[in-house]
Amino acid sequence: MKGLPARRHVPGSSSPFLRMTGSCRIERALPLTSQFTSSRRKPMKMLRPLCCLALALAFATTVQAQDRPLSPRGEAAAHVGGAYNSEGSYENGSWVVVTYGRPILRGRDLFGSGAEYGQAFLRGAPVWRVGADQSTRFMTETDLTFRGQRLPAGEYSVFAELTEDEWTLIFANWGVKNDFREENPDALWGAYGYTPDRDVLRTTMDISTIAMSADQLNITFMDMTPQGGLFTIWWDDQVATVPFEVAR
Numbered sequence: 001m002k003g004l005p006a007r008r009h010v011p012g013s014s015s016p017f018l019r020m021t022g023s024c025r026i027e028r029a030l031p032l033t034s035q036f037t038s039s040r041r042k043p044m045k046m047l048r049p050l051c052c053l054a055l056a057l058a059f060a061t062t063v064q065a066q067d068r069p070l071s072p073r074g075e076a077a078a079h080v081g082g083a084y085n086s087e088g089s090y091e092n093g094s095w096v097v098v099t100y101g102r103p104i105l106r107g108r109d110l111f112g113s114g115a116e117y118g119q120a121f122l123r124g125a126p127v128w129r130v131g132a133d134q135s136t137r138f139m140t141e142t143d144l145t146f147r148g149q150r151l152p153a154g155e156y157s158v159f160a161e162l163t164e165d166e167w168t169l170i171f172a173n174w175g176v177k178n179d180f181r182e183e184n185p186d187a188l189w190g191a192y193g194y195t196p197d198r199d200v201l202r203t204t205m206d207i208s209t210i211a212m213s214a215d216q217l218n219i220t221f222m223d224m225t226p227q228g229g230l231f232t233i234w235w236d237d238q239v240a241t242v243p244f245e246v247a248r
Helices: 032-067
Strands: 018-020 026-028 073-081 093-101 136-140 144-146 147-150 156-163 167-172 199-225 228-246
Touching: 073 199, 093 199, 144 199, 147 199, 156 199
Parallel strands: none
Antiparallel strands: 018 026, 073 093, 093 136, 136 156, 144 147, 144 228, 156 167, 167 199, 199 228
16 A cells, blocks of 8 residues: 655745745745724725715715705695596696795794784784795796686796785786895895785685694695695694685
């Protein structure tokens, strides 16, 4: 029985970290600890950019939160006058869209009562802008009627006069200033400088006091049918509504 071949001696190979390859080349073998450390380095390097990205996102989120306006802009929309076809698609509808600033109560009692009802909203303006900051805008792609009065298709600024018994909703041909410092005689910042000579339509709104309180101003469309519904303003426990429909 042949014995095992003698281990080939390689000069200078007494180190356990030198090994012979099949082609008689001498290679230095890494210690196990070095191999383990080397295999762990790549994931660690990959984690660095991920950590930087996470920090950048966190910083951006913080800055965004700090820059959020006290009265964020909002939008309400309704699609009227159309119908669903046999394939389930809505056809021939017209958009009605309101864009407005949405102030928040933050614990305040703003409506008041008696002669002071609604005065806190004015801040020196003759009427309420029905929102905050820029004037509230009402856009309709089709003619509408409010209590028998016709509002032609177009875009309008919206204002309101408030009493405890009744609100008056106003659609006017005033433009909108993007900044209160802007100089434009045909546009307003909020309701400052409002005069009734540009009114297009005035209509009364019914007022209800409800058990729930909305902390943020809501303008929405309620009880909608294909032909119309209720234009609704809800803030705190006050809900004002006026019916409207597509003009015939």
